[in-house]
Amino acid sequence: MILSEIADILDAKVLCGDAMLNECVESAFGADMMSDVLAFVKPHTLVLTGLVNHHVVRTCSMLDVRCVIFVRGKQPTADIVEEAADSDIMLMTTDHTLYESCGMLYGAGLPPVERGI
């Protein structure tokens, strides 16, 4: 699914990396624990989270994640957005909850990550 389509579905606001709106993700994963993100996320996965700190960006940078969507209207600080931009990670924010956001994307056909390597 193309990131611009995801932004439309979630009525999400782009915080940085809008040049990546035409990129595609193959699956999505929602969690507030970065430990779980590290354990589950595969390449070309969209991450949705309600956690807002530098470690979200650092964790996603390690995993080559290209886009993170903050849920529940969470707004990262300017230095977090800057770190994401430096790491070539697109950030968006949506007012929907994690449950709603995942449900909307799942219903639109974006599959979950598969377990195992």
Add this chain to the structure above:
Amino acid sequence: MTIYTEEFRVERGNFQEAGSASSKIKRTLKKMGISPAIIREVAISSYELELNLVIHSLGGTLKLSIDGSQLLIISEDMGPGIGDIELVMQEGYSTASESVRAMGFGAGMGLPNIKRHSHEFSIESELNKSTRIVAKYNLI
């Protein structure tokens, strides 16, 4: 024969810097032209090990070592050591504090995740002394 090494000191409780050693290691591997798939696996192990040093150890070092055909990520700390290695290898087991969990870590996934994302994995520990963990990757 080791042809390249990089070593980073990792401080206990320094969440501000947590991840910087792994970012540098990832950059080094990119410059060397290592395959992106291997780099991603190494980055996951390296970051998990670095976080473990920050969260659980009294401080230690994270080391990248390459000998041509093998790449090693080695974590060595100054304690406090692990009493029951079998227990810490279980998914979901964690001794992390609430404040660490609030930062998004301490789900008890780290060590099993490193094992899953390495070609060979070893852990040696002595309680009240130190822990040494090695994640090994075949480059050829």
